[in-house]
Amino acid sequence: MSTHTEHQAPQGPEPLDVNDPKLTRFDIVREGARRDDIEIVHYEPQVLPGTKAERRLTRVVAGFFLITGLAATAFLAIYIWWPWKYEAGRGGDKFYTPLLGFTLGVALLGIGFGILTWGKKLLPKEVSIQDRHEGTVDAEGRTITGQTMLYMADELGVKRRPLLGISLLAGLAPVAAVAAAPLVGGLISQPHKNNQMFTTGFATPEGGQRIRLVREDGRPVRPADVSVGGQITVFPGIDHGVSNKHADSPTLLIHLRDADAQESRRANERVGHGDYMWGNYAAFSKICTHAGCPASLYEQQTNRLLCPCHQSQFLITDNARPVFGPASRRLPQLPIEVDSEGFFVAKSDFTETVGPDFWERP
Amino acid sequence: MTSDNDRRRGLLARLRERPAARSRGRRRLGAAVRLIAALMLAGGAYTVFAPGAQAQDNPQLTGAAAEGKALFDVSCVTCHGRNAQGVEGRGPSLIGVGAASVEFQVSSGRMPLARQEAQAHRKPPVFTDEQTRQLAQYIQELGGGPVVPQGDDLHEDGNIAAGGELFRINCSQCHAFGAGGGALSSGKFAPSLHPATDRQIYAAMLSGPQNMPVFGDNQLRPEQKADIIAYIQETLKHDQDPGGFNLGRYGPSTEGLAIFLIGIVALVFASLWIAGKS
Numbered sequence: 001m002s003t004h005t006e007h008q009a010p011q012g013p014e015p016l017d018v019n020d021p022k023l024t025r026f027d028i029v030r031e032g033a034r035r036d037d038i039e040i041v042h043y044e045p046q047v048l049p050g051t052k053a054e055r056r057l058t059r060v061v062a063g064f065f066l067i068t069g070l071a072a073t074a075f076l077a078i079y080i081w082w083p084w085k086y087e088a089g090r091g092g093d094k095f096y097t098p099l100l101g102f103t104l105g106v107a108l109l110g111i112g113f114g115i116l117t118w119g120k121k122l123l124p125k126e127v128s129i130q131d132r133h134e135g136t137v138d139a140e141g142r143t144i145t146g147q148t149m150l151y152m153a154d155e156l157g158v159k160r161r162p163l164l165g166i167s168l169l170a171g172l173a174p175v176a177a178v179a180a181a182p183l184v185g186g187l188i189s190q191p192h193k194n195n196q197m198f199t200t201g202f203a204t205p206e207g208g209q210r211i212r213l214v215r216e217d218g219r220p221v222r223p224a225d226v227s228v229g230g231q232i233t234v235f236p237g238i239d240h241g242v243s244n245k246h247a248d249s250p251t252l253l254i255h256l257r258d259a260d261a262q263e264s265r266r267a268n269e270r271v272g273h274g275d276y277m278w279g280n281y282a283a284f285s286k287i288c289t290h291a292g293c294p295a296s297l298y299e300q301q302t303n304r305l306l307c308p309c310h311q312s313q314f315l316i317t318d319n320a321r322p323v324f325g326p327a328s329r330r331l332p333q334l335p336i337e338v339d340s341e342g343f344f345v346a347k348s349d350f351t352e353t354v355g356p357d358f359w360e361r362p
Numbered sequence: 363m364t365s366d367n368d369r370r371r372g373l374l375a376r377l378r379e380r381p382a383a384r385s386r387g388r389r390r391l392g393a394a395v396r397l398i399a400a401l402m403l404a405g406g407a408y409t410v411f412a413p414g415a416q417a418q419d420n421p422q423l424t425g426a427a428a429e430g431k432a433l434f435d436v437s438c439v440t441c442h443g444r445n446a447q448g449v450e451g452r453g454p455s456l457i458g459v460g461a462a463s464v465e466f467q468v469s470s471g472r473m474p475l476a477r478q479e480a481q482a483h484r485k486p487p488v489f490t491d492e493q494t495r496q497l498a499q500y501i502q503e504l505g506g507g508p509v510v511p512q513g514d515d516l517h518e519d520g521n522i523a524a525g526g527e528l529f530r531i532n533c534s535q536c537h538a539f540g541a542g543g544g545a546l547s548s549g550k551f552a553p554s555l556h557p558a559t560d561r562q563i564y565a566a567m568l569s570g571p572q573n574m575p576v577f578g579d580n581q582l583r584p585e586q587k588a589d590i591i592a593y594i595q596e597t598l599k600h601d602q603d604p605g606g607f608n609l610g611r612y613g614p615s616t617e618g619l620a621i622f623l624i625g626i627v628a629l630v631f632a633s634l635w636i637a638g639k640s
Contacts, residue, residue: 088522090602098605116636216531227578229570233531296535297546299573304547308535313547324547 033128042127054122061118068110075103197358200285201236201246202334203349212237213253213283213336213344220343223281226255229300233286234344248354250286251334252296252305253344254316260303263317268333271319273351276335278344283334284320287355288312290327305331329357423503430500433493437474446504452478459569460507461498466565468494470558480549481572484557508568511584516560519585520592528590529598532577541598542611546573554611555594563591 016023016031023031030040047054084096137145158165191197202211212220213234226232231254235242241249256264261280268274276282288295288307295307295314304323305314312325320331332354335347353361384392423431434446441453448455453475456464467473468489472482489497502509510516530539536552538544543554550573555563567587570576582590609616 088597089600094602094604094606096604216527222580225578225580227570227576227581230576230578230581232581294535297544297552298575299546299550300570300575301573302547306547308544311545311547 037131037133039129039131040126041129043124045124046121057117057121061114061122064110064114064117066110068107068114071103071107071110075100075107078103191358192360197360198353199349200354201238201241201249202251202346204346210337210339210345210347211241212339213251213346214241216242218242221253222342223255223279223338223344226253226281228255228257228280230255231298231300233296234283236346248287250294251283252286252298253281253283253336254298256280256282256303256316260317267318273319273333273335275347276333278336278338281336281344282316283336283344283346284314284316284331285334285350285354286331288327289322289329289331289356290325292355295331424499426496427500427503429493430496430498433489433497434500437488438497441475446501456501457505458507459501459505460509461502462508462510462565463569463571464498464501465494465510466562466569466571468497470562472571481551484553508578510561510565510568514560516564517588517592517595520588520590520596522589522593522597524586525589525591525593526597528582528586529593532582533590536574538611538613540603540608540611540613541594542608542613544612556599558594560591560595563594 015035016027018028018031026043033040047057078096078099082096082099083092085093087093153159156164204210214220214237215232215234218237220237221232221234231252234251234253236246236249238246240246258280261277261282264282265274265277268276284305286294286296288309290307290310290312293307293309295305295312297306297308298304298316299306303316305316305320306312307314307325307327310326312327313323314320314327314331315323320333322328322330329352332350332352334350336344337347339345434442435444438446438453441449442456443449443453446456464473467482469487469491471485471487474488475482476485487494501507533541536544536546537555538552541555543552545551552574558566564587566574567577567582567590568579577587579587603611609620
């Protein structure tokens with residue numbers, strides 16, 4: 001490349017007069033490039049105008065754009081008139097979204113292919129060389145700029161009167177915060193409102209009744225409802241208990257076999273949860289302590305509860321401690337009992353936090 | 363002590379004549395001996411002629427159950443024991459599992475088990491429907507247990523929408539939302555529901571085969587079971603997947619594979635072409 005340190009190296013003897021009527025448009029373009037230190041070395045069309053090759057390529061590019069137009073029109077037509085309401089069995093509605101996707105994809109691909117073919121095949125080949133600027137401005141210009149900046153700083157008077165500068169910064173800083181406050185504030189919500197990270201829907205209200213375990217349709221559960229080796233998903237028997245408002249509350253009520261239940265109770269006693277089971281029934285939170293998916297794949301013979309997202313396995317007969325997978329904390333156990341009418345109730349809330357770790361978790 | 367005179371008188375005469383009076387003690391002793399002899403004679407006669415009474419260890423089985431027992435004795439006792447009490451390390455006890463359990467396992471070909479492994483696999487059944495029914499009847503009569511209701515169509519009055527809700531809360535976590543099945547721990551899996559018949563689905567819910575939990579009639583009433591079966595058989599099996607191709611209904615695994623093998627490769631080649639020298 002050029003080893004010139006000067007600015008005007010490849011310009012040639014003198015600049016061209018761009019108003020000269022003898023110059024072609026390309027000459028003027030080349031002159032303009034030259035004044036930016038770009039030398040157009042090689043410029044030649046790939047297909048000569050009027051040849052069969054050019055006509056063919058033109059038709060190809062036009063074809064792509066035509067496909068784009070047709071596909072986009074088809075998209076609109078499908079969007080408006082294709083059946084989209086769900087119907088059981090086979091039907092056109094099952095192809096609504098795939099067709100929309102297909103036509104949109106074809107339209108976008110058509111644009112892409114058209115433009116790329118135009119650029120790669122129809123446009124002339126060009127090789128240009130740009131001189132690398134060494135980056136330095138001339139010495140006098142540097143001196144002038146430097147002195148001007150220093151002079152302006154002096155005239156502002158900040159050096160002599162520091163109070164000006166300090167008050168400016170101190171006053172403007174909160175203004176920046178004011179500009180950001182509505183944006184950031186809208187994103188923040190209090191995570192500890194009502195102590196919600198540490199309580200679930202099963203917490204017994206002050207002076208109120210213990211919360212019943214209910215099914216998804218709200219009916220309370222009796223011990224006889226769950227067979228040996230069976231499990232049922234239960235929710236707190238409160239308003240909106242079976243809704244996202246209490247998404248941390250779904251619990252798995254399991255009826256263990258005798259031998260497993262004894263093992264489970266011994267494990268409970270080891271960690272001070274000796275009275276959390278009722279008979280052969282144990283209830284564990286379904287919210288996986290790894291990332292919060294519902295761990296509800298219960299294997300009745302191995303007594304393992306599997307979470308489908310990242311395959312954590314919890315051993316129910318050992319306080320639901322994780323025996324496989326990425327979870328590191330056992331599932332919280334709900335202390336349960338049967339009330340005077342024979343339905344399951346939660347003796348109290350979970351005594352460990354439900355779900356994945358969070359910052360304030362002890 | 364007979365004298366010569368007595369002998370001449372003859373046997374009968376001698377027998378007829380009254381014996382000499384004996385002492386009281388000797389009379390009593392003789393009576394006792396005669397009593398004991400008589401008792402022994404009576405007892406002996408009874409023992410010889412009385413019918414041989416054995417302990418009743420073969421329960422009275424109905425015809426179908428007797429046929430089932432014959433099949434059982436040939437095919438099942440190796441692992442389940444002569445009286446279905448189970449063999450340690452090979453097969454569990456079948457007392458109390460009921461006809462439902464047998465119907466599910468045998469009609470889906472899982473039993474007889476091909477080999478001991480993590481889970482029994484569905485395979486072509488060894489026994490015909492008739493034989494399956496007989497085996498089920500035998501086990502039912504032997505130890506009782508849950509029974510599948512009569513009939514081949516168990517979802518006639520099923521409410522598909524309710525069945526869908528019940529399926530999603532009870533079944534979809536293991537069997538997947540499209541009933542394509544899913545993995546469990548250590549080589550076990552929840553199988554696809556597509557080859558299952560109404561009776562097999564009902565029997566599986568009721569009996570909880572292997573690691574599937576038991577959904578007794580108190581938890582899912584027979585009507586609710588019918589709803590679930592209706593949802594599976596009508597919607598899940600006959601509903602067309604949006605777009606037509608479901609990649610096996612395994613969800614993210616096959617979808618991810620498709621995206622990487624087809625989509626990403628195409629994108630890579632496209633970028634190479636776009637950026638390549640023209």
